[in-house]
Amino acid sequence: MTTAPSTTTDEAPRPAAPAPSKNSWAPLRPLVLRLHFYAGVLVAPFLLVAAVTGLLYAASFQAEKIVYDHELTVPVGERKLPISEQVAAARKAHPEGTVSAVRPSPEDDATTRVLLSGVPGVDEGHTLAVFVDPYTAKVRGALEQYGATGALPLRTWIDEFHRDLHLGEPGRLYSELAASWLSVITAGGLVLWFSRRRALRKVRGTNGRRRTLGLHGGVGVWAAAGFFFLSATGLTWSAHAGASIDELRTSLGQATPSVSAAAGGEHAGHGSAAGQAGDAAHGVGLDKVLAAARAEGLGDPVEIVPPADANSAYVVKQVQRSWPEKQDSVAIDPASGEVMDVLRFADYPVLAKLTRWGIDLHTGVLFGLANQIALMLLALCLILLIVWGYRMWWQRGRGTAFGRPVPRGAWQQVPPQILVPLLAVTAVLGYFLPLFGIPLAVFLAVDILLGEIAYRRGRRSYGPGTPAQ
Numbered sequence: 057m058t059t060a061p062s063t064t065t066d067e068a069p070r071p072a073a074p075a076p077s078k079n080s081w082a083p084l085r086p087l088v089l090r091l092h093f094y095a096g097v098l099v100a101p102f103l104l105v106a107a108v109t110g111l112l113y114a115a116s117f118q119a120e121k122i123v124y125d126h127e128l129t130v131p132v133g134e135r136k137l138p139i140s141e142q143v144a145a146a147r148k149a150h151p152e153g154t155v156s157a158v159r160p161s162p163e164d165d166a167t168t169r170v171l172l173s174g175v176p177g178v179d180e181g182h183t184l185a186v187f188v189d190p191y192t193a194k195v196r197g198a199l200e201q202y203g204a205t206g207a208l209p210l211r212t213w214i215d216e217f218h219r220d221l222h223l224g225e226p227g228r229l230y231s232e233l234a235a236s237w238l239s240v241i242t243a244g245g246l247v248l249w250f251s252r253r254r255a256l257r258k259v260r261g262t263n264g265r266r267r268t269l270g271l272h273g274g275v276g277v278w279a280a281a282g283f284f285f286l287s288a289t290g291l292t293w294s295a296h297a298g299a300s301i302d303e304l305r306t307s308l309g310q311a312t313p314s315v316s317a318a319a320g321g322e323h324a325g326h327g328s329a330a331g332q333a334g335d336a337a338h339g340v341g342l343d344k345v346l347a348a349a350r351a352e353g354l355g356d357p358v359e360i361v362p363p364a365d366a367n368s369a370y371v372v373k374q375v376q377r378s379w380p381e382k383q384d385s386v387a388i389d390p391a392s393g394e395v396m397d398v399l400r401f402a403d404y405p406v407l408a409k410l411t412r413w414g415i416d417l418h419t420g421v422l423f424g425l426a427n428q429i430a431l432m433l434l435a436l437c438l439i440l441l442i443v444w445g446y447r448m449w450w451q452r453g454r455g456t457a458f459g460r461p462v463p464r465g466a467w468q469q470v471p472p473q474i475l476v477p478l479l480a481v482t483a484v485l486g487y488f489l490p491l492f493g494i495p496l497a498v499f500l501a502v503d504i505l506l507g508e509i510a511y512r513r514g515r516r517s518y519g520p521g522t523p524a525q
């Protein structure tokens with residue numbers, strides 16, 4: 057028994073069942089359309105925030121150079137002073153906290169950064185960067201710094217807004233939700249676009265909803281590869297999916313190694329080998345430690361991390377994230393100044409290298425300005441796609457309705473040989489990407505409930521000639 061759908065409700069009249077098609081994938085299109093439509097409508101606000109803040113973050117690298125020019129650059133002098141004298145000048149100006157790391161001037165016109173941890177008023181996980189003229193040892197200023205890329209207050213604020221909306225760990229759920237769904241929405245859009253007849257993809261000479269659809273689909277196709285990349289790399293350091301990825305890499309022996317700061321130690325699996333830093337002048341001192349690292353081929357830029365305790369060594373590591381990356385590191389005995397352990401980036405496992413390159417490309421540092429411009433263009437494309445997507449929803453409306461919904465029951469037309477593997481893949485993805493799986497399960501539950509209510513009230517049928525189950 058079937059119930060005729062009513063055109064007076066918010067549910068669109070169901071079109072007649074399509075004629076049999078030789079293409080077994082044709083029945084999948086209505087299901088993909090419904091998923092793409094509702095995922096786009098519900099997840100788009102999160103994607104919009106991620107796109108806008110991502111665009112700002114990509115631009116913040118160049119803005120940082122302008123805003124903090126006085127702290128970052130100095131007139132070029134004749135000879136740089138020993139690093140120990142520069143650190144002593146920084147400590148005289150800022151005796152608070154402890155020296156957690158030192159980044160010697162990497163270029164002729166760049167300042168040296170002396171990083172202090174445990175400074176009152178500095179956020180946990182951040183350091184106070186004291187900027188020292190390497191030629192005169194004059195302190196040019198001090199700013200709060202965050203992360204391995206040395207983000208200063210402007211970029212740090214934008215970075216945290218992009219990552220967690222300044223809400224801490226709970227706020228990270230928004231960005232993980234956006235990253236989890238971006239690839240799904242993109243894949244659905246590609247299926248819909250390439251399943252349309254070529255004549256219907258044109259933009260020129262069209263207007264109204266068809267023109268909006270042409271712009272939305274055309275730009276989406278060109279930007280799809282970038283969206284897949286942003287989604288995949290964004291998940292690598294997310295709260296939940298990132299943990300699953302780390303566990304997988306560890307189980308495969310592909311974790312990111314670190315140099316051992318213990319005498320005779322082997323490469324460890326994760327984390328900083330030096331832990332919390334102590335006295336920067338411990339043992340042989342910074343100058344001999346830096347000279348030993350140079351002898352091992354560690355060129356600028358480098359970071360010197362003092363020993364964590366009496367049983368630890370100095371760790372000197374390269375911190376260049378731009379191409380070609382410099383990520384070699386050495387551990388140096390504070391008593392003798394001898395190299396105890398060496399770790400080369402060339403010896404990293406494959407997945408560790410790919411993760412490093414992927415994150416640096418995602419954050420805009422791998423290829424410098426060109427990388428940042430590409431990210432800004434991707435963010436702009438995503439913003440436009442969201443705007444066009446909502447406009448198409450508006451243009452689908454009738455009368456006073458805002459956006460006519462896509463009819464239910466599309467899954468019933470999908471052949472079992474396609475539906476069953478699709479459900480299996482979705483379940484696996486939902487398990488490893490909980491912020492994809494949980495919202496999808498909630499959506500399906502609500503959708504089924506609303507469909508059942510509408511069916512029982514006689515407002516719609518569950519499918520062409522098929523009663524509700």
